[in-house]
Amino acid sequence: MAEAGQFDRAAAKAGRKLLGQELRRLGGRAWLPVVLGLAVAGAGIAQAWLLASLVAGLLGLGTGGWPELIGAAALALLAAALVSAQEIAQGAAGRAARAGLRARVFAALLAAGPADGRAAGEKASLAVEQVEALDGYFSRWLPAALLALMVPAGIIVAVWVFDWVSGLVLLVMGMLVPVFMAVAGIGAARASRRQFDALARLSGRFTDRIRGLSTLVQFNRAEDEAVALGAAAEELRTRTMRVLRVAFLSSGGLELLAAGTLAYLAWRHGSLLGHNHPDAVTALWCILVVPAFFQPLRNFSAAYHEAQSARGAAAALAPLLADAAPQGLALEKVPPLVALSCADVKLNYAAGRPPALDGLSFSLPAGETLLLAGASGSGKSSLLALLLGFRRPDAGRIAINGQDITRLRPAELRRMVAHVGQRPHIFAGTIAENIAFARPEAGRAAIEAAAEAAQVLAFTDHLPLGLDTPVGEGGHGLSGGQAQRVGLARAFLREAPLVLLDEPTASLDPGTEGIVLEAIRKLCMGRTAIVATHSAAALRGLPGRVLVLENGRASGRRAAAGE
Numbered sequence: 272m273a274e275a276g277q278f279d280r281a282a283a284k285a286g287r288k289l290l291g292q293e294l295r296r297l298g299g300r301a302w303l304p305v306v307l308g309l310a311v312a313g314a315g316i317a318q319a320w321l322l323a324s325l326v327a328g329l330l331g332l333g334t335g336g337w338p339e340l341i342g343a344a345a346l347a348l349l350a351a352a353l354v355s356a357q358e359i360a361q362g363a364a365g366r367a368a369r370a371g372l373r374a375r376v377f378a379a380l381l382a383a384g385p386a387d388g389r390a391a392g393e394k395a396s397l398a399v400e401q402v403e404a405l406d407g408y409f410s411r412w413l414p415a416a417l418l419a420l421m422v423p424a425g426i427i428v429a430v431w432v433f434d435w436v437s438g439l440v441l442l443v444m445g446m447l448v449p450v451f452m453a454v455a456g457i458g459a460a461r462a463s464r465r466q467f468d469a470l471a472r473l474s475g476r477f478t479d480r481i482r483g484l485s486t487l488v489q490f491n492r493a494e495d496e497a498v499a500l501g502a503a504a505e506e507l508r509t510r511t512m513r514v515l516r517v518a519f520l521s522s523g524g525l526e527l528l529a530a531g532t533l534a535y536l537a538w539r540h541g542s543l544l545g546h547n548h549p550d551a552v553t554a555l556w557c558i559l560v561v562p563a564f565f566q567p568l569r570n571f572s573a574a575y576h577e578a579q580s581a582r583g584a585a586a587a588l589a590p591l592l593a594d595a596a597p598q599g600l601a602l603e604k605v606p607p608l609v610a611l612s613c614a615d616v617k618l619n620y621a622a623g624r625p626p627a628l629d630g631l632s633f634s635l636p637a638g639e640t641l642l643l644a645g646a647s648g649s650g651k652s653s654l655l656a657l658l659l660g661f662r663r664p665d666a667g668r669i670a671i672n673g674q675d676i677t678r679l680r681p682a683e684l685r686r687m688v689a690h691v692g693q694r695p696h697i698f699a700g701t702i703a704e705n706i707a708f709a710r711p712e713a714g715r716a717a718i719e720a721a722a723e724a725a726q727v728l729a730f731t732d733h734l735p736l737g738l739d740t741p742v743g744e745g746g747h748g749l750s751g752g753q754a755q756r757v758g759l760a761r762a763f764l765r766e767a768p769l770v771l772l773d774e775p776t777a778s779l780d781p782g783t784e785g786i787v788l789e790a791i792r793k794l795c796m797g798r799t800a801i802v803a804t805h806s807a808a809a810l811r812g813l814p815g816r817v818l819v820l821e822n823g824r825a826s827g828r829r830a831a832a833g834e
């Protein structure tokens with residue numbers, strides 16, 4: 272329990288730090304709505320003065336008349352224009368905050384890659400909903416909070432000078448607003464943070480289940496899942512209502528305070544109607560300025576839950592952004608050939624689990640192929656993850672052309688690599704667009720050449736739209752072998768000196784495997800390549816040395832075909 276509290280406090284502190292950094296990043300854009308808000312308040316206070324003079328004139332207590340009426344109308348127009356300008360400035364501040372943060376969150380998610388084990392939906396929720404929640408902090412909460420301090424304080428001073436009792440009443444009433452909100456909102460920040468966690472969990476679960484829809488239906492688990500999703504949605508609703516309750520309670524309390532203040536000041540200066548008030552205009556102004564006094568407090572109260580939501584979202588985003596900037600050097604240019612060496616490399620995913628790599632050493636001269644064999648779980652994919660920069664070795668050294676790869680930024684390392692996984696991800700779009708994903712600036716001729724080399728044309732030539740045939744998300748409309756060839760075409764198009772293939776022929780029939788192996792042979796030619804595979808046909812059919820892994824260590828090495 273104490274640990275949870277400590278964790279909450281640490282998360283809240285990290286969230287506050289993130290909000291402060293964002294505020295500095297926004298600079299003047301964050302302050303413009305405050306300046307415009309001050310101008311609006313100034314116009315309101317001046318307008319109250321002109322109206323007080325006018326009413327005093329009408330009551331026969333002063334000289335106010337047409338000029339005051341015209342002045343008050345002009346100020347009303349000016350205030351309306353200033354409010355519009357303030358809204359535009361608020362929108363711009365919120366948009367700038369969202370755009371900057373979303374780009375950084377997305378970059379951080381990409382940089383972490385598969386090493387970040389969160390569910391896809393949870394990651395989407397971080398980049399979409401939680402970033403969205405920060406908009407209100409900069410566009411509404413921040414100006415509202417500052418104006419709620421400055422404007423009422425200015426009015427209290429002015430009223431105090433004329434009648435200290437009226438000033439004191441305004442001071443007490445004004446101070447009751449934050450007290451009231453704090454009482455209503457105790458625990459709201461924590462509730463809000465938990466609301467975001469609940470939202471992220473719901474998004475994660477939902478995306479995961481939608482992805483596995485056919486498995487759900489097949490095992491008749493659809494109803495159970497609907498119940499579980501319903502429970503998660505109910506949890507989210509309860510937490511959302513807890514956060515909103517603060518807003519409703521505080522706005523109700525505020526209206527009560529405003530009405531009470533107005534009634535008291537009207538009673539105090541009631542002698543106006545008896546025509547014996549010493550300073551009728553100022554007394555009337557004290558009454559008429561009450562709406563201008565409470566308006567910033569009203570805005571503050573309305574924006575209060577936005578601040579709580581934003582703090583909750585910032586606490587969730589802070590850890591992701593804290594380790595967002597992987598350090599390292601940039602490549603001057605991608606070398607045409609790379610030689611690779613591993614010396615005593617160790618990798619541990621989690622304490623208490625056996626190491627995935629446990630002192631692996633080998634060297635691979637430029638232009639050669641290494642076939643990584645070994646039982647499932649022996650560490651083949653883990654080695655590829657290190658070479659892709661998704662993980663850093665816990666010990667040992669991996670060098671490319673003699674340079675330690677940990678000195679390079681992970682993204683720079685990936686510039687040298689063409690990787691094809693066990694099931695290349697196919698996006699919704701045409702086959703050509705999916706190939707071009709590897710190098711968006713590639714022209715049509717290069718895409719076609721890559722498609723031909725990877726034997727993609729062998730099946731698209733029979734389709735009416737050829738390479739422009741649309742395919743669905745996740746490769747819907749393509750067989751496993753066809754999707755694998757699209758993945759290989761991406762690797763051809765990338766023209767990288769280091770090729771990493773992870774089980775590229777897994778679950779293919781012998782005929783298709785032969786076609787894919789032919790494409791792989793071509794891809795590895797003239798490049799340095801590591802092919803992780805269980806397949807006997809691949810081990811027989813691809814040229815290169817075979818390195819057998821066992822429990823994260825090299826257990827044997829033998830020559831494969833062509834040596």
Ligand SMILES: Nc1ncnc2c1ncn2[C@@H]1O[C@H](COP(=O)(O)OP(=O)(O)OP(=O)(O)O)[C@@H](O)[C@H]1O
Pocket residue numbers: 620621626627645646647648649650651652653654
């Ligand atoms: N993200 C991870 N978190 C924790 N442990 C992991 C993670 N990824 C892999 N492991 C563990 O590391 C070990 C090596 O896994 P790895 O995926 O590298 O094996 P592999 O040889 O590629 O297996 P396969 O041939 O089945 O793909 C296994 O014991 C696995 O359970």
